Amino acid sequence: MAVYTDITEDDLKRFLTEYDAGELTSYKGIAEGVENSNFLLHTTKNPLILTLYEKRVEKSDLPFFLGLMQHLAGNGLSCPLPLPRRDGALLGELSGRPAALISFLEGMWLRKPEAKHCREVGKALAQMHVAGEGFSIKRPNALSLHGWQALWEKSEARADEVEPGLQDEIRGELDVLASNWPKGLPTGVIHADLFPDNVFFLGDELSGLIDFYFACNDMLVYDVSICLNAWCFEKDGAYNITKGTALLEGYRSVRPLSDDEIAALPILSRGSALRFFLTRLYDWLTTPVGAMVTKKDPLEYLRKLRFHRQVASSAEYGLAL
């Protein structure tokens, strides 16, 4: 839930004069996104999302995020499209924050996705990877090996509060990942956070992808491993191979995976499980009780990490090799 900055209708109307957005008829703060303040605007034209970028987002990254959405939409991906100002800029300022107007995407995220939805997600992820080709701005993945090390150092001392033995386990895991992290696999723009709440459906049809604020350049198949973690485990912690198969088949129907990419899935999945474990652990240890943000259980990702550690071959994810 997130509305960190309130706005006055006067400031908003002044902001809107820079755009060809129609007349404003209402705006509501919406409870989506944890990094930024988001408002749903009704106008005499189409509804819009207004995003005010809060402090956790680097202002220097905004041209990448907004330009990427424009690039992806231009290449046919269904995703929010930033509305340019009359002067062509994608970014304005409102209430002292960088701010952008973005098209409103109809659709709902699925609280209980099924295998058929995982197939659509796999397809859309591959479509995004293909649509991202040729995007000129680069953004390294701050949440890869180096970032994990730095994040871990902030939580390490208190990790055993969460589960005894965690210090040794994660230290060992970081060593293994550092020694075995794949090199030379195809790279491109990845979404890096394609969880169920970032994928909209209308009925069983995928209507679009949202929230590109973790997007960056990295191995494309690493993005697949994130989706395996985000979409293919059940609430009880079990890996659902039917969902995994569907997601991977959906992906490969649009963009084939090489043998090397397939072989890297177990180690990449360990890495992406660790990535979400570490950010959740850090938030768990630092977010005050009763704060506006819901704390997510880091142990969910520790269990996923342990699953991937014992995977012997990528076939266990549901790949017909």
Place this chain on the structure above:
Amino acid sequence: MAVYTDITEDDLKRFLTEYDAGELTSYKGIAEGVENSNFLLHTTKNPLILTLYEKRVEKSDLPFFLGLMQHLAGNGLSCPLPLPRRDGALLGELSGRPAALISFLEGMWLRKPEAKHCREVGKALAQMHVAGEGFSIKRPNALSLHGWQALWEKSEARADEVEPGLQDEIRGELDVLASNWPKGLPTGVIHADLFPDNVFFLGDELSGLIDFYFACNDMLVYDVSICLNAWCFEKDGAYNITKGTALLEGYRSVRPLSDDEIAALPILSRGSALRFFLTRLYDWLTTPVGAMVTKKDPLEYLRKLRFHRQVASSAEYGLAL
């Protein structure tokens, strides 16, 4: 900000089958209202507000609130209209909560209202008082004399934490109000919470009143005193007689005030200032730091109360008697 209960799209779709609401295309939790969870729904028909009633709202009061909106809208007041289910009921259930679908009212609340807006508010308040005539369900005002006494007893012991001397001052105030509270003035359905965030405007035109969840039966002019407190003071604590004049003139252009009602304004305004002081004081003393609800400063209403205490005649509010 308020989304206390999340809902799944499956539950929501099942809920919507009871209504003739069109096909659901999106729903977003919105950051409005502090008592309930509210979602803005887009459908293939008109947008709707879905309200899930949380524990602070008495379920037995819901027929009053929903029936009142229907009654007021039927009498021409611009306010949200509950959409009846196919079986005629105004209330359903969703995610274990009583829930209602209500028409979405375009418009925005004014963060910086001016005198011309106060005039519109006065008119709309009087229109509501007239439109409320004939509504058959009754709901006594739980936040009048007796309620204040009970609320005060919960905060009294810690009141001097907020300002030294407060215990004596408020005890004295409650005695004065109990001895001098008006009797025999015209009663009816009052809004009882017509603050700026509950009045929508499109440009300078008032587009409707919302949030009838404090509505009850009480003296009509008591509602006027609430609006004087809510609309006619500046941020620095000064009473703005231009706004007061506009609000009262607007009201009287629709529903005349009798001499007795006018004479009662100072004591009623003391009472309504005390009412908001007491609920804010209670929330101030009991809401944990960092909770999802913004704490409002009780001293703002203590200052207003003190202003009303020194008012010698209703003319000081801007009434040309």
